[in-house]
Amino acid sequence: MLPKPLIMDHPLIQHKITLLRDKNTGSKEFRELINEIAMLMCYEATRDLPMKQIEIETPICIAKAKIISGRKMAFVPILRAGLGMVDGMLALVPAAKVGHIGMYRDPQTHLPVEYYCKLPADIEERDIIVLDPMLATGGSAVDAISQLKQHGCTSIKFMCIIAAPEGIEALTAAHPDIQIYCGALDDRLNEQKYIVPGLGDAGDRIFGTK
Ligand code: PRP
């Protein structure tokens, strides 16, 4: 069965996404917001981590208590814009390793062009969350996840802040086994394949390159 995209409609996430969308929000605030939203989304996206019971000694007595068990995690931002989400994720899971996949969309074809890939040596043994604030046509996410699967990865989630229906459809069709976490599902893509209403070019707004 296809996993449905999980839209995170928590008021704090929705409020911060509204601030992100505002064209008057400058790079410094934009970066802070992206990280804060990633941290809030990380809380939800790690809800299904397996737990195990251990015995500890509190100052009062011996007690049974829960800790996270299972595989270690890795975050894989799609460069550039995915980088903006990494610190927020690491704030909650500081022991995670970070891999990088570099892609840009060709301005004419809108197809992704890969230019970099550096992953932790044991990436296939980790639970992975791929990070990119924008899921537009879905081409970048589809290719990044294919790349991870070629490296033997089997446990992969995808987290974005804003998605277009076209991107959700493409990603679900190409990788039906991937759970998508998304902060907002927007209306559509425009002719330049930008998300409407969206927030513009996420990479440019994070790094101030416009
Ligand atoms: C943006 C965004 C995604 C991609 C989404 O990156 O960060 O990676 O576009 O579009 P898609 O779903 O149609 O593939 P961009 O290509 O602008 O590169 P940048 O992050 O370096 O600015």
Ligand code: URA
């Ligand atoms: N990439 C962006 O940064 N924004 C969009 O709206 C689409 C792709």
